[in-house]
Amino acid sequence: MTPLAPGAKIGILGGGQLGRMIALAAARLGFGVHVFAPEEAPPAAIAAKHYRASYQDEAALKRFAEGVDLITYEMEHLPTDSLRDLAESALFRPSLRSLETARHRLREKEFLSALGIPTAPFFALGAGRLDAGRDIPRSFRFPAIVKNCLGGYDGRGQRVARDRGEIVGALSDLGEGEALIEERVSFRREISVLAARGADGDFRAYDVVENCHRDGILRESRVPARIGLAVAARAKRWTRRIAETLDHIGVLGVEFFLCDGDSDSDGEGALFVNEIAPRVHNSGHWTMDACAVGQFEQHLRAIAGWPLAEPVRFADVRMVNLLGDDVESWRDFAARRGVCLHLYGKEPARAGRKMGHMTALYPLSSGGSGGSGGSLGGRGG
Ligand code: AMP
Numbered sequence: 001m002t003p004l005a006p007g008a009k010i011g012i013l014g015g016g017q018l019g020r021m022i023a024l025a026a027a028r029l030g031f032g033v034h035v036f037a038p039e040e041a042p043p044a045a046i047a048a049k050h051y052r053a054s055y056q057d058e059a060a061l062k063r064f065a066e067g068v069d070l071i072t073y074e075m076e077h078l079p080t081d082s083l084r085d086l087a088e089s090a091l092f093r094p095s096l097r098s099l100e101t102a103r104h105r106l107r108e109k110e111f112l113s114a115l116g117i118p119t120a121p122f123f124a125l126g127a128g129r130l131d132a133g134r135d136i137p138r139s140f141r142f143p144a145i146v147k148n149c150l151g152g153y154d155g156r157g158q159r160v161a162r163d164r165g166e167i168v169g170a171l172s173d174l175g176e177g178e179a180l181i182e183e184r185v186s187f188r189r190e191i192s193v194l195a196a197r198g199a200d201g202d203f204r205a206y207d208v209v210e211n212c213h214r215d216g217i218l219r220e221s222r223v224p225a226r227i228g229l230a231v232a233a234r235a236k237r238w239t240r241r242i243a244e245t246l247d248h249i250g251v252l253g254v255e256f257f258l259c260d261g262d263s264d265s266d267g268e269g270a271l272f273v274n275e276i277a278p279r280v281h282n283s284g285h286w287t288m289d290a291c292a293v294g295q296f297e298q299h300l301r302a303i304a305g306w307p308l309a310e311p312v313r314f315a316d317v318r319m320v321n322l323l324g325d326d327v328e329s330w331r332d333f334a335a336r337r338g339v340c341l342h343l344y345g346k347e348p349a350r351a352g353r354k355m356g357h358m359t360a361l362y363p364l365s366s367g368g369s370g371g372s373g374g375s376l377g378g379r380g381g
Contacts, residue, residue, distance in 0.1 A: 001199055004069055004304040006030030011068030013055070013083075015042025017344040017354060018074035018280050021288070023047045025296035031304070036064045043344045044074070056082050065090045072250065072303050076103035076278055077151055093199075093303040094250040098278035101246060105149045106180050108276055115245060117238050118272045120257070122182040125171065133167035133181065141183050146170040149178040154352070155216015160184070185272060187257035191225050193239040194284035196251045196298045199305040203240050204298070206291065206311040208232045209283045211255070217352060221283045221319040223290070224365065230266035231258060242276060251299040253281030282354070286319040287311070289340040289359040315361040327355035338362070 004010075010026050012019045015037025023033040023044055033047040038054050049067065053060035055078055062085070065071060070091045080100050087096040101111050109119050121140060125132045146167060148157035159170035161181065171179055190213060195205035210225035211218055225232070239254045254276050261270035280295045288294030293301070293309035301308055322333075327349050333341050336358075343356035 001305045003306050004031070007032070008069040008304070009034055009048075009067065010300065010304075011036060011064055011071040012044060012047070012074055013037075013071065013078060014074035015039055015044040015050070016074055017043045017346070018282075019044030020046060020344060021285075021296045021342075022072070022074060022280065022299065025294065026300055029297065029300060029304075031300065034064065034068050036061065043346055046345075055079050058082050058085065061086050070303060072299070073099065074279060077153065078103070094248050094252070094278050095246070098246045098248045098250075098252070102276040102278040103150065104178075105147055105152070105275070106178065107149075109180070109182075111245075112242075112273050112276075115241055117241070118270070120182040120185045120272055120274070122180050125167070125179045125181055132171055132179075133164055136164065136181070140181075143184045144181050145184055146174065146179055146181050148174050149180060151177075154218075154354075155213075158216065185257045185259060187259050188269060189225065189227065189258045190255065190274070191227060191231075191235060191258055192221075192253055192255045192281065192283040193235050194251060194253050194281060194287065194295055195236070195239050195243060196295075196302045196308050196311075197243040197248050198302045198308045199249050201244075202308050203243060204308045204311050205236045205239060206284065206287055206295070207313050208235055209286070211283050215352070217321070217323065217354075218282050219321055219323075221286060221317075223286060223313065223317050227258060228266070228268035231268045231271060234266075234271055238271075238273065242273075246278075248278065250278075250302045251280050251284070251295050253277040253279070253284060255283070282321070282357075283319075285342070285357050286317040286359050287313075288342075290315045290317045290361060314364065316363065316365050317359055317361055319357055319359045321354055322356040322358065324351040324353055324355065325349050330356075333358050336360075 009032040011034045013036050020043040026033045034049040035044045035047040036051045051064045065086050109122050112119050123136050143162045146159045159173050161167045161170045190211045192209045197203050207223050208225045209221045209223050212220045255274040257272045259270045284295040338361050340359045
């Protein structure tokens with residue numbers, strides 16, 4: 001494809017902070033940006049134009065598509081049925097296939113299994129609820145987690161089942177819709193890979209990230225991750241296989257659990273994929289401050305048919321999410337040396353809501369493995 005020239009208009013489906021940061025990066029490259037989101041004043045409405053309508057409103061989606069040269073998305077919780085025409089008639093990247101695979105937990109896990117990439121053992125719970133779980137094999141281990149197949153994020157749409165008897169109760173808490181159950185993995189670390197695949201098939205991965213979640217929400221990321229070189233290579237190799245199989249164009253994030261055990265001959269531990277994000281990802285925010293080209297620009301380069309940048313990292317980093325009223329300490333954060341502050345312009349500061357993040361930069365450690373710097377702590381303290 002001929003690369004999109006500066007001046008072209010990028011349409012973003014979704015109005016959250018990821019859309020806002022894509023819009024900022026697009027402006028820097030000289031692109032125009034239109035945003036489609038149902039909210040009145042979403043964080044991404046810094047764009048030149050905001051189409052305010054429901055994601056099911058196909059007429060509004062069509063008008064939005066007519067005003068842009070390329071459509072991308074900042075979240076996977078989109079109704080893919082209403083996007084089908086759009087994806088066929090407009091340049092839509094990453095493709096609907098990436099979106100449909102990653103947004104549905106069961107489809108995602110079956111896709112990974114077909115690739116021979118391990119996940120936590122899982123079992124589909126279907127829609128018939130009262131006898132749910134009766135067919136689960138005896139080898140399946142509890143405690144386990146019941147998850148809605150659609151719509152869950154930041155720990156929402158999940159319930160722990162300590163034994164078989166708790167499955168039906170967990171399902172009724174979660175409401176209607178398909179669900180699955182997966183074994184709770186006892187992991188040593190959570191890690192993620194952020195990578196981009198260009199329109200020409202070029203693939204570039206950033207350094208592996210180590211993540212800390214609490215209550216299902218990402219709190220802190222650090223790079224380098226405290227993992228061995230073989231695990232890092234394996235995680236990047238699997239991410240590449242996922243991107244290539246999906247023919248993904250754009251950035252994607254893949255989250256992993258690293259467990260004790262020895263599934264590979266390198267002896268560095270057993271790796272399982274938790275989930276695929278077919279888009280820019282919270283655990284990649286540090287790339288904006290620690291690399292010449294961050295994930296948002298890299299995503300635009302990929303979807304616009306530009307060459308991908310080399311994802312070189314210039315500093316060790318810790319990224320801390322500012323949740324809820326953490327953001328009220330912005331004066332304190334702004335005064336810290338070596339800390340880059342990003343605020344999303346959201347209101348109100350509800351508990352657990354992602355209001356901003358900060359990235360602390362440290363001198364680059366040698367070798368890319370082993371820790372760096374002190375913890376930034378819970379409330380960024
Ligand atoms: P998810 O929305 O599925 O990515 O879950 C959010 C977080 O919950 C993960 O990053 C983990 O910290 C935790 N979690 C989810 N699934 C599992 C699992 N099968 N075993 C252990 N922890 C899990």
